[in-house]
Amino acid sequence: MAASNSLTIDCAGRPTRAINDEIRRAADEGVPVVELLNPQARHNLGVSVLKPIHVVYRGHVGSYAAGLCDGITAEIHGTAGWGVADNLMNGEVVVYGNAATSAAPSIRGGRVVVRGDAGPRSGMILKKGELIVGGNAGYMSGFMMQNGRMVVCGDADTGLGDSMYQGVIFLGGKARELGSGLHEVDAENGELDEVGALLDRFEIKAPKSFRKLRSDQKLWHFNKHDFAAWKDVL
Amino acid sequence: MCGVGGVFFKTAEHHRKTGEIAYHVLDGIYRRGPDSTGLAFVQPAAEDRLYVGINCEEPGGGGRALALLDELGRVESATDGAGFIRATIRYGGDDAALVDAIDALGPAYSVASIGHRLEVLKHLGGVENLEDRFAITDYDGPMAMGLTRYATESQIDFTHGQPLSARLHRDLAIMHNGHITNFHHLRYHYERAGYTFATGNDSEVIAVALVDEMGKGASFREALERSVSILDGCFTYIAVTADEVGVVKDPYAAKPLVVGETERLVAVSSDCWSLRDGVGEDIEVWEPGAGEVVTWRLPTH
Structure with missing residues (x-):
């Protein structure tokens, strides 16, 4: 069966499970684009889609939109609730508004872009891939990051990158306080140009400069001589 | 939650x-x-007016609480919500006397809130x-x-x-x-x-x-x-x-x-x-x- 070019689903009045089944079926059949009307900040919209498809959310979404997905691309024309693109394996999710707590938690690949502000714990346990925040990032963003890249164009609240293992954070604005075990390093050649080009692509205004932050690795191994440092952790 | x-x-x-x-x-x-x-x-204020909410865990016990309110002050309006009593009373006395009197009705009764302008419903x-x-x-x-x-x-x-x-x-x-x-x-x-x-x-x-x-x-x-x-x-x-x-x-x-x-x-x-x-x-x-x-x-x- 030849795939049609796009599918439009009006979410109003329909069970979330039926909507998600329809998106997955469309992805299986190779439909390139699905457009969701009236998402009405409903939770769990477009979760667990494991084949490539482009999902357009026309409105605000609730928690875990585009969660547990692999290889999808999505644009959310509104604000996103908690845990947008949770555990994304690969693909690209763009939020045009703000995102609530835990944007892109524990993603394993792909890219999540929040053009507005992101709430607390955004990018926590990031494992690979990247999170770009056009505005400010909330408390404890990048907490326990294990790898990957986080770009925050605005300011960050307290505990930025607290206890992160690996990966990097580029911070354009000020941090109210850096998290434990974080230090500033020099950016490598071309790294900032790459970030700048990405911001251009998503039409996000780049800050004047970026600080590159990463783990100082002091919390990797317990050392009783560093007990003072450990007392501040958690 | x-x-x-x-x-x-x-x-x-x-x-x-x-x-x-x-x-x-x-x-x-x-x-x-x-x-x-x-x-x-937030409700309109009036002199001596008190908005009183009473928890009443005894089925059918609302009448006792309302009768008591009538004794203590002048009841302007009241609704027995079967478990929760909403009342607006005129009462010039001491708040503690009012609350203690309602509590004294028994363990099934307690005052959820009193307010000159704030009213609570549950x-x-x-x-x-x-x-x-x-x-x-x-x-x-x-x-x-x-x-x-x-x-x-x-x-x-x-x-x-x-x-x-x-x-x-x-x-x-x-x-x-x-x-x-x-x-x-x-x-x-x-x-x-x-x-x-x-x-x-x-x-x-x-x-x-x-x-x-x-x-x-x-x-x-x-x-x-x-x-x-x-x-x-x-x-x-x-x-x-x-x-x-x-x-x-x-x-x-x-x-x-x-x-x-x-x-x-x-x-x-x-x-x-x-x-x-x-x-x-x-x-x-x-x-x-x-x-x-x-x-x-x-x-x-």
Whole structure:
């Protein structure tokens, strides 16, 4: 069966499970684009889609939109609730508004872009891939990051990158306080140009400069001589 | 898990009744707390007028409480909501005498709140039960803030439902989503300082802490700010007086709350759709951060 070019689903009045089944079926059949009307900040919209498809959310979404997905691309024309693109394996999710707590938690690949502000714990346990925040990032963003890249164009609240293992954070604005075990390093050649080009692509205004932050690795191994440092952790 | 939310108007003109907005906000967060629902309203003041809410856990026991109110003062209006009694009385006496007399009816009776301008209503189940008993959607005053409760640490009944007040303290109510882990420690401390707790709900200690701080001279806002370090655990709570509304998030931002503010109104809710459904507009929302306190003064008109 030849795939049609796009599918439009009006979410109003329909069970979330039926909507998600329809998106997955469309992805299986190779439909390139699905457009969701009236998402009405409903939770769990477009979760667990494991084949490539482009999902357009026309409105605000609730928690875990585009969660547990692999290889999808999505644009959310509104604000996103908690845990947008949770555990994304690969693909690209763009939020045009703000995102609530835990944007892109524990993603394993792909890219999540929040053009507005992101709430607390955004990018926590990031494992690979990247999170770009056009505005400010909330408390404890990048907490326990294990790898990957986080770009925050605005300011960050307290505990930025607290206890992160690996990966990097580029911070354009000020941090109210850096998290434990974080230090500033020099950016490598071309790294900032790459970030700048990405911001251009998503039409996000780049800050004047970026600080590159990463783990100082002091919390990797317990050392009783560093007990003072450990007392501040958690 | 509980849900908190509501609205207050900055303008005298309302595009939708305050009670209707509160109804839809609370209905939208029903799944966060199906056990009971409650609301706090700001009502018109009059000399010696007292808005009294009484928890009555004895089926059919409302008549006794109403008869007592009739003896103590002049009842202007009263509704026996089968479990919760709503009354407006004229009473010039001492608040403690009134509350003690109601408590003396027996363990099934307790005062949920007293207010010169603040009124509290509660019922079991969803907001439709509150509507059935008390016609909350008729309310079109300046403020209505409420909670849908998912009981975790104390029983499901009228007494333990929210909003909660500090016993004997007029015109203050809190609606709390979360749990206070140092509740027993704080309760012991406040009881030694002379406070009496009316319920076994950990959230009650928030109201007591605010009253205590304001008694020491703190403003409403300062009391809310101090509560962030006094309380331990997860909390997003709304506090209201007859003049002010505040929202407070714990230092871990563990519980959701979004705020939408326009020139006409301020609405808050645990869920952004419930907020937008309530106000009937697609307004911008934002989420207060960790340990953040936001307060507003209610307009005087």
